[in-house]
Amino acid sequence: MKLYDSTIAPNPRRVRIFLAEKGLTVPVEQVDMRSGVNRQPAFLAKNPMGMLPVLELDDGTCIAESLVICEYFEDLHPDPALIGRTPQERAETRMWERRMELEVMGPLLSAFRHGSPFFKGRITQVTDMVEPCRATTAKRLAWVNGLLGEREFVAGNRYSIADITLFCTLDFGGKVGEAYDPSLTNVVRWHEAMKARPSAAA
Amino acid sequence: MKLYDSTIAPNPRRVRIFLAEKGLTVPVEQVDMRSGVNRQPAFLAKNPMGMLPVLELDDGTCIAESLVICEYFEDLHPDPALIGRTPQERAETRMWERRMELEVMGPLLSAFRHGSPFFKGRITQVTDMVEPCRATTAKRLAWVNGLLGEREFVAGNRYSIADITLFCTLDFGGKVGEAYDPSLTNVVRWHEAMKARPSAAA
Numbered sequence: 226m227k228l229y230d231s232t233i234a235p236n237p238r239r240v241r242i243f244l245a246e247k248g249l250t251v252p253v254e255q256v257d258m259r260s261g262v263n264r265q266p267a268f269l270a271k272n273p274m275g276m277l278p279v280l281e282l283d284d285g286t287c288i289a290e291s292l293v294i295c296e297y298f299e300d301l302h303p304d305p306a307l308i309g310r311t312p313q314e315r316a317e318t319r320m321w322e323r324r325m326e327l328e329v330m331g332p333l334l335s336a337f338r339h340g341s342p343f344f345k346g347r348i349t350q351v352t353d354m355v356e357p358c359r360a361t362t363a364k365r366l367a368w369v370n371g372l373l374g375e376r377e378f379v380a381g382n383r384y385s386i387a388d389i390t391l392f393c394t395l396d397f398g399g400k401v402g403e404a405y406d407p408s409l410t411n412v413v414r415w416h417e418a419m420k421a422r423p424s425a426a427a
Numbered sequence: 428m429k430l431y432d433s434t435i436a437p438n439p440r441r442v443r444i445f446l447a448e449k450g451l452t453v454p455v456e457q458v459d460m461r462s463g464v465n466r467q468p469a470f471l472a473k474n475p476m477g478m479l480p481v482l483e484l485d486d487g488t489c490i491a492e493s494l495v496i497c498e499y500f501e502d503l504h505p506d507p508a509l510i511g512r513t514p515q516e517r518a519e520t521r522m523w524e525r526r527m528e529l530e531v532m533g534p535l536l537s538a539f540r541h542g543s544p545f546f547k548g549r550i551t552q553v554t555d556m557v558e559p560c561r562a563t564t565a566k567r568l569a570w571v572n573g574l575l576g577e578r579e580f581v582a583g584n585r586y587s588i589a590d591i592t593l594f595c596t597l598d599f600g601g602k603v604g605e606a607y608d609p610s611l612t613n614v615v616r617w618h619e620a621m622k623a624r625p626s627a628a629a
Contacts, residue, residue: 300514313484319498351559
């Protein structure tokens with residue numbers, strides 16, 4: 226088993242933190258996204274989408290998509306549960322994870338991709354998307370701020386993969402000019418708690 | 428248990444087809460999206476995102492997100508497997524499902540949302556997004572066409588939730604002016620096979 230990783234992108238970090246929280250170690254190979262190694266044939270044979278991370282299994286099967294890789298490790302190593310112990314717990318966690326991914330990470334990354342020089346020539350940038358995406362992200366984070374006033378973690382009273390997705394999103398946003406409004410005090414409190422976990426070093 | 432449903436949107440159909448393939452029946456309540464019932468407080472209490480479908484459990488817990496609802500039913504009723512029987516099978520299916528969702532459904536729905544009069548006033552429409560999204564969808568479907576030249580179903584040699592996501596996407600696209608290029612003969616062959624399944628009536 227080998228994990229193809231990149232330390233500059235937010236998605237591979239979701240898997241690294243997930244593994245750290247599980248106490249698992251997997252052989253890792255860094256893929257240089259800046260020089261486009263992920264867009265070359267050798268890597269595209271592993272993931273035609275050219276994206277990271279990818280988990281290569283011992284039989285050569287390549288599993289792409291951060292969330293799918295996390296689900297696979299949860300399947301193999303259920304404890305500690307980062308998705309859930311019962312069908313209902315899993316459903317609730319997955320719902321909150323998806324909300325963080327689609328409603329917060331999605332628009333934040335869209336704002337970044339449509340505005341950043343890094344993506345010039347990599348995607349069709351539509352600069353008119355930047356501000357609406359920033360507005361959506363801000364609106365969703367105001368909603369999350371309300372939720373975090375009533376509970377400790379994103380999915381309720383237990384740490385989960387939903388926290389990992391939001392944490393990687395907000396940390397990445399802070400590094401690329403998409404920082405959140407510091408008046409969202411519940412988000413700030415939660416974010417500090419996430420940073421204090423040993424897994425944050427992953 | 429009750430499923431809040433809408434027959435005009437593509438996502439609720441993913442769950443209806445999944446249930447039909449499982450041979451399951453769940454009480455259903457239609458929510459009128461055209462008149463915006465899904466944006467009113469009673470529904471927002473069930474899903475703050477205002478989206479359908481939503482599965483309300485007997486204890487009042489509301490599970491949103493089509494994919495999450497399908498995973499829940501797979502957890503409760505593993506046969507026939509539409510996600511997978513083993514960790515690796517589940518990982519492969521989930522990866523292909525996500526590719527269909529993020530790489531085909533995502534840009535196709537973005538093209539529709541940014542261009543359609545239905546979404547005027549509902550989202551910030553950026554008309555410059557329509558053509559790049561259409562181009563991305565076409566490029567991804569050309570790739571899928573190649574895949575379907577070598578295998579029967581999206582995720583390989585077994586019907587799965589990945590087929591359901593692509594089928595609902597392409598059927599919806601055909602209804603809203605985002606039909607695919609009929610020269611993609613493998614997609615056409617696969618699409619006809621999907622339409623011939625009894626679950627297509629769901």
